[in-house]
Amino acid sequence: MNKDITLITVYDNYQHNLKLRTGFGFACLIKVNNKSILFDTGSESETLLYNLGQLGVEPESVEMIVLSHAHGDHTGGLKGFLEANEHKAKVYQPRAFRKPTEICPNVYSTGALGLFISEQALVVKSAPGLIIITGCAHPGIVNMVKKAKEIGEEVYLVLGGFHLGDAKTVIKDFKAMGVKKVAPSHCTGDLAIKQFEEEYKENFIANGVGKVIKI
Ligand SMILES: [Zn+2]
């Protein structure tokens, strides 16, 4: 099982660490198995590279990039990032897989979901359960969590953009699926974030650029 997993939100429209810059979009750096994986790249590389620099992350250290879906606020930073990364990272496009697939030990893509907008989530197996990271969750956050559960039974954390209006029924579904912790950000919506905070209490993690979560 993976040990010492670190998740860092490196691009987001919400602020957590005041030393970093916000921007519309999402990117999360995942450190696992001594590998660094970048999930999404935000809208542009300047902010992304600035934030990584403030966090002491060398772009060349990133070995894999997983793109959730082909929207500019998730892919816009790719070109500039790859230049800084000297094109060392392997890039997994949103339609890279059709079903849950392991991309490195205990790290999976859910495979592409969605009829109109193809989107994949990244899933990391950890001791307390699955960690599910989503870009915008256009195919539906509940559908994406359901798909991820084909990889493992327990869901420890769901993090990223959930793309919601009113989150009441989603929160009910999350609880029924046994989702332990949530860290919504990006396109989740202010109302939905507030509802998650009220319902999940100490298991709600306020997410934003610069937020570091260690598992
Ligand atoms: Zn989107």
Ligand SMILES: [Zn+2]
């Ligand atoms: Zn988005």
